[in-house]
Amino acid sequence: MQYQSTRNHATVVSSSEAIVRGLTPDGGLFVPQAFPAADLEGWKNLRYPDLAAKVLELYLTDYAPEFLRRAAHEAYGEAFGGKAGQVQKVADGLFSLELWHGPTSAFKDYALQLMPKLLVQAKKNLNRTEHTRILVATSGDTGKAALAGYAGLEGIDIAVFYPNDGTSEIQRLQMATQTGDNVAVYAVQGNFDDAQTGVKKVFGDADVAEQLAARDIRLSSANSINWGRLAPQIVYYFYAYFRLAEQGAVEWGKPVDFCVPTGNFGDILAGYYAKRMGLPVGRLVCASNRNNVLTDFIRTGVYDKRREFYKTTSPSMDILISSNLERLLYHVTGDDAKVARWMQELSTTGVYKVDDTTLAAIRESFDCGCAGDDEAADQIHTCFTEDHYLCDPHTAVAFRVAGQCRTDAPMVVLSTASPFKFPRDVLAALGEAVPDSDFAAMKALTASTGCEAPKALAALETLPVRFDTVIAPEDIRAAALK
Numbered sequence: 298m299q300y301q302s303t304r305n306h307a308t309v310v311s312s313s314e315a316i317v318r319g320l321t322p323d324g325g326l327f328v329p330q331a332f333p334a335a336d337l338e339g340w341k342n343l344r345y346p347d348l349a350a351k352v353l354e355l356y357l358t359d360y361a362p363e364f365l366r367r368a369a370h371e372a373y374g375e376a377f378g379g380k381a382g383q384v385q386k387v388a389d390g391l392f393s394l395e396l397w398h399g400p401t402s403a404f405k406d407y408a409l410q411l412m413p414k415l416l417v418q419a420k421k422n423l424n425r426t427e428h429t430r431i432l433v434a435t436s437g438d439t440g441k442a443a444l445a446g447y448a449g450l451e452g453i454d455i456a457v458f459y460p461n462d463g464t465s466e467i468q469r470l471q472m473a474t475q476t477g478d479n480v481a482v483y484a485v486q487g488n489f490d491d492a493q494t495g496v497k498k499v500f501g502d503a504d505v506a507e508q509l510a511a512r513d514i515r516l517s518s519a520n521s522i523n524w525g526r527l528a529p530q531i532v533y534y535f536y537a538y539f540r541l542a543e544q545g546a547v548e549w550g551k552p553v554d555f556c557v558p559t560g561n562f563g564d565i566l567a568g569y570y571a572k573r574m575g576l577p578v579g580r581l582v583c584a585s586n587r588n589n590v591l592t593d594f595i596r597t598g599v600y601d602k603r604r605e606f607y608k609t610t611s612p613s614m615d616i617l618i619s620s621n622l623e624r625l626l627y628h629v630t631g632d633d634a635k636v637a638r639w640m641q642e643l644s645t646t647g648v649y650k651v652d653d654t655t656l657a658a659i660r661e662s663f664d665c666g667c668a669g670d671d672e673a674a675d676q677i678h679t680c681f682t683e684d685h686y687l688c689d690p691h692t693a694v695a696f697r698v699a700g701q702c703r704t705d706a707p708m709v710v711l712s713t714a715s716p717f718k719f720p721r722d723v724l725a726a727l728g729e730a731v732p733d734s735d736f737a738a739m740k741a742l743t744a745s746t747g748c749e750a751p752k753a754l755a756a757l758e759t760l761p762v763r764f765d766t767v768i769a770p771e772d773i774r775a776a777a778l779k
């Protein structure tokens with residue numbers, strides 16, 4: 298399988314190249330040149346890690362299948378406690394695909410437990426010997442998932458920058474207690490934008506690049522536009538479908554709908570790949586919070602980021618530019634010049650409009666909806682009181698939207714975070730008293746619902762803090778040069 302740029306079909310590279318490079322030279326994203334065919338009959342009884350290896354083999358054709366099998370077992374075996382791809386029935390015809398049973402209790406573990414291994418191997422495949430330094434600006438989940446994925450790998454180190462007053466107590470401790478010799482964590486004075494702007498500046502700083510190059514170090518990012526982060530997410534759509542078929546919840550070959558709490562459009566796009574590979578996917582429902590730029594786009598064909606940005610109780614979906622949408626635009630149009638033009642318009646004017654044919658092609662597979670914080674809180678309450686199912690605010694947005702977009706097909710909601718990562722918001726939604734500390738809130742949540750907190754989250758209270766350095770945004774550069 299070869300990969301090309303969404304903005305120029307003449308740029309063609311191998312999967313290893315695509316993963317090492319991240320972005321294409323023209324600022325576009327790498328996309329596979331074809332959709333490989335799934336072997337549904339052959340795959341339906343595989344365990345999660347074996348299924349992951351089969352799916353990845355079709356896309357990462359310059360990796361040895363044996364390597365992929367080993368990497369998938371390391372990533373999705375013990376680390377997920379046997380619960381990779383776990384599907385929970387919530388009500389008749391309604392299911393939750395619980396993607397938070399990984400080491401950091403975030404769905405990003407699916408990508409970030411595997412992608413670091415893919416990067417190390419890609420460098421070997423390409424005979425590259427330089428040291429890679431990963432810089433991450435994070436508002437929470439990505440930082441910990443990336444630290445956990447890159448910790449201890451050879452030829453790579455990682456520095457994570459989070460806003461001093463922008464994460465929850467749990468998220469901060471998840472990062473501050475990270476073990477490993479090749480990791481560093483910094484709190485940056487200010488909000489997420491301050492941290493992100495600081496890191497972006499370092500990436501664009503030619504002098505930094507030169508100083509690091511002299512030491513044979515190359516900067517790289519762990520963000521979600523890398524093909525190595527997207528590909529692993531295709532797997533759980535297949536796995537969930539097979540579990541529904543196994544339980545008799547769907548007749549083999551008949552469609553299943555998926556509703557996905559969406560931010561950067563990576564998770565839901567993986568479902569589109571699964572569909573194009575032959576999985577019977579009905580509707581892919583794009584669920585947004587109050588930052589509903591995607592809802593408007595899928596309804597009208599106009600993508601307009603010129604709007605107010607809201608902070609919500611589902612922070613990982615607080616995004617105005619959903620980068621991975623560019624891949625979908627390429628796949629439905631097959632027209633690199635058109636995609637390049639729209640992306641140019643987005644960056645210069647903040648808005649673009651797709652033609653009716655393109656919008657119709659998108660709407661053939663996608664539906665959409667949005668829910669505000671109050672509706673999400675109400676949904677947490679409803680899910681628990683009616684179905685005794687406890688979910689976090691991100692997942693609640695998706696349950697709300699799923700309810701508005703039901704067809705005759707069974708519906709699978711992708712559950713992207715453990716409710717215990719947001720114990721205070723969840724308690725409030727349930728109408729319970731909310732204690733000041735996250736840990737007291739976790740315990741109160743268990744007491745009132747009978748649900749257990751993931752062990753790794755509960756254990757944070759007593760783990761030694763390794764990183765407590767607070768730096769100014771202008772010191773990010775020095776930290777990156779360490």
Ligand SMILES: *Cc1c(COP(=O)(O)O)cnc(C)c1O
Nearest residue numbers: 559560561562563564613713714
């Ligand atoms: C990252 C994230 C999302 C959004 O996923 P995208 O691939 O960016 O659309 C949703 N929920 C949670 C909890 C996340 O961490």
